Amino acid sequence: MPSGKVYLVGAGPGAPDLLTLRAAALLKQADIVFYDALVHADIIALAAHAAHIAVGKRCGKQSTAQRFINKRLVDAARKHMHVVRLKGGDPMLFGRAHEEIAALKAAGIDFEVVPGVTSALAASAEIAVSLTQRGLARSVTFVTPRVGEGEQPNDWARAVMSADTAVVYMGLGQVASIAATLIERGMPPSKPVVVVVNASLAGRCELKLKLRDLHRVSELAMDGPAVIFIGDVYSEASVKALEAFPQARYA
Numbered sequence: 376m377p378s379g380k381v382y383l384v385g386a387g388p389g390a391p392d393l394l395t396l397r398a399a400a401l402l403k404q405a406d407i408v409f410y411d412a413l414v415h416a417d418i419i420a421l422a423a424h425a426a427h428i429a430v431g432k433r434c435g436k437q438s439t440a441q442r443f444i445n446k447r448l449v450d451a452a453r454k455h456m457h458v459v460r461l462k463g464g465d466p467m468l469f470g471r472a473h474e475e476i477a478a479l480k481a482a483g484i485d486f487e488v489v490p491g492v493t494s495a496l497a498a499s500a501e502i503a504v505s506l507t508q509r510g511l512a513r514s515v516t517f518v519t520p521r522v523g524e525g526e527q528p529n530d531w532a533r534a535v536m537s538a539d540t541a542v543v544y545m546g547l548g549q550v551a552s553i554a555a556t557l558i559e560r561g562m563p564p565s566k567p568v569v570v571v572v573n574a575s576l577a578g579r580c581e582l583k584l585k586l587r588d589l590h591r592v593s594e595l596a597m598d599g600p601a602v603i604f605i606g607d608v609y610s611e612a613s614v615k616a617l618e619a620f621p622q623a624r625y626a
């Protein structure tokens with residue numbers, strides 16, 4: 376029996392209506408769907424005839440080891456025609472897509488990648504601040520300070536220092552060390568920063584602050600994924616969410 380095809384599909388930042396039409400069509404015809412923790416239930420529900428299998432992870436919680444996910448995708452393609460691997464945001468950005476692609480290639484399984492709206496772009500749309508601005512910002516970097524188990528430390532700060540605008544993914548758990556590292560490297564403590572939690576989702580909130588105050592974000596028990604924007608384009612950002620939190624903390 377010929378094997379099926381695996382689609383690595385971007386589910387977008389959260390809101391179900393930010394899913395692409397191509398992704399929705401693939402979900403409708405899927406036989407089996409493997410999905411990440413951050414994917415909205417309404418998106419998974421589009422795969423009405425498929426088996427739904429959670430393989431995702433949130434920081435510190437139980438997750439399925441990547442190698443096991445790779446194997447399950449290969450096994451599923453040998454049993455089903457349409458296998459969908461749904462990933463939050465875009466599969467090609469901090470989504471470990473390369474490991475799944477490598478496993479599928481090694482097994483000779485046909486695959487296709489379907490892009491999604493990455494959270495940095497959804498969050499930028501919501502705060503209405505362009506990542507680039509004529510005369511002010513012509514380079515953008517997407518970084519994460521996070522390193523996986525057994526990996527070499529990565530020099531994320533170098534990229535942030537050399538870009539006009541930086542977006543930090545998976546950084547909420549280490550805001551104090553992010554700020555300390557950048558200030559130590561010579562970034563002005565007054566550098567504007569915006570934190571966007573739950574972009575495109577109901578519990579969304581935005582915080583505008585200076586780099587020197589970034590560590591205080593950890594005092595607010597904020598629930599949900601967040602991106603941290605750093606750059607001069609945020610100096611004039613109109614951000615409302617401070618109203619939702621005690622003013623004194625940001626005085």
Ligand code: SAH
Binds near residue numbers: 388389413571574600
């Ligand atoms: N491939 C995903 C990123 C996966 S890594 C993408 O393209 O968006 C997970 C990180 O993405 C989170 O720690 C957070 O930094 C960011 N993220 C995911 N969903 C988000 C959302 N709705 N709002 C803000 N940040 C989000």
